[in-house]
Amino acid sequence: MANRYSHAKQMKRKRKMLKQLKTLVGRVYRDIERQLTNQSDAVRLAFKETLEKTQRILNQQTQDKNKLYSFHATKVECISKGKVHKKYEFGVKVGITVTNKSNFVLGARSFPGNPYDGHTLESCLEQAVILSGTRAKEAFVDLGYRGVEVPNMTIYKARQKRGINTRRLKRALKRCNAIEPVIGHLKNDGLLGRNYLKGELGDAMHAILCGAGHNIRMILRQLRIFLPHFWRSLCRILTRPLSAPFLLST
Structure with missing residues (x-):
């Protein structure tokens, strides 16, 4: 009430x-x-x-730190969103790493303790390398990662002007905001917004499973688009009448 x-x-x-x-x-x-x-x-x-x-x-009082927000999940934290319609979220912070072109999830790692976003960048990229087996040369991040550098990798931040001198970089930097709908799909379709697994280990497992589910849905969506065309082409080939054989004169 x-x-x-x-x-x-x-x-x-x-x-x-x-x-x-x-x-x-x-x-x-x-x-x-x-x-x-x-x-x-x-x-x-x-x-x-x-x-x-x-x-x-x-x-506990209103201005106290480390307050207890959930009786059954004591690790729940208050995460400031900074948005008008939703100022706060309660849960555990999760870092998502996706590819720049296809939005394929390469990593999803939970960060208990509500750390600063910039301090989670290296861990997210490390997980992406472990899961994909390939180390990226460039990373495109939002303004929450300002002031952070990663060894052997070029970091491009949103609204950055210096060093963006090619059409490829401009296009890739514009794609940085494409991760927002991915996060929305993970929360709504992938059930990332509600975790039923207990503890820090449960949070980490839930994030990984949601990322894997997102990738599987993307693959199935592509298969639904590709298979009808493939089946139609195959039927056309199988039902095509055979051409008359050539008669060789001696």
């Missing part, structure tokens, strides 16, 4: 609802603590983690 009040810009009702929820949770928390004093150590140990999370939720 508090989220609905927040969406409707009714902040007084939102604060009132949050205060009421906090009061109810605090009552239940203190009641369980009182009852655990007469229980065995095994029962106390079973409730220990749950009570610690509850106390952490009750004590």
Whole structure:
């Protein structure tokens, strides 16, 4: 209910609802603590983690860092998007590496701890080399990777003017924004937006599987386009009447 009040810009009702929820949770928390004093150590140990999370939720403030956003997934972080329609996202940051022309996913790596985008570039490129077996000579990135250089690789950033003196580089730099629809397809079609695997290992596995699924969908889409033409051409060849044999005169 508090989220609905927040969406409707009714902040007084939102604060009132949050205060009421906090009061109810605090009552239940203190009641369980009182009852655990007469229980065995095994029962106390079973409730220990749950009570610690509850106390952490009750004590955290709006401006605190490392807040607990999810009761069951404690590694969830608040990622600032900087967009008007969606200022924040809650989850784990994932770096996506794709080819410049065909948008084929070469790597997808999760980064727990919400690091700066520039600090993840070398790890993303390293994963792409491991999975593809080929090291790229150029990388085209957005403005979030400013101030970062990778050894033995030329980094071109969005809106860059210096050094962009050929038509090929201009065209390739314009293709940098093509990764945005790829991320959208990964979130919606590839279910990257919701992870059901637990822990940091689950986050890493989920990112890799979503990237592989995106590539498989691209291959199947190309096959659906190519196979009808191939089958039509094959049928045309098989049904073509044979030409009359040549008669050789002696």
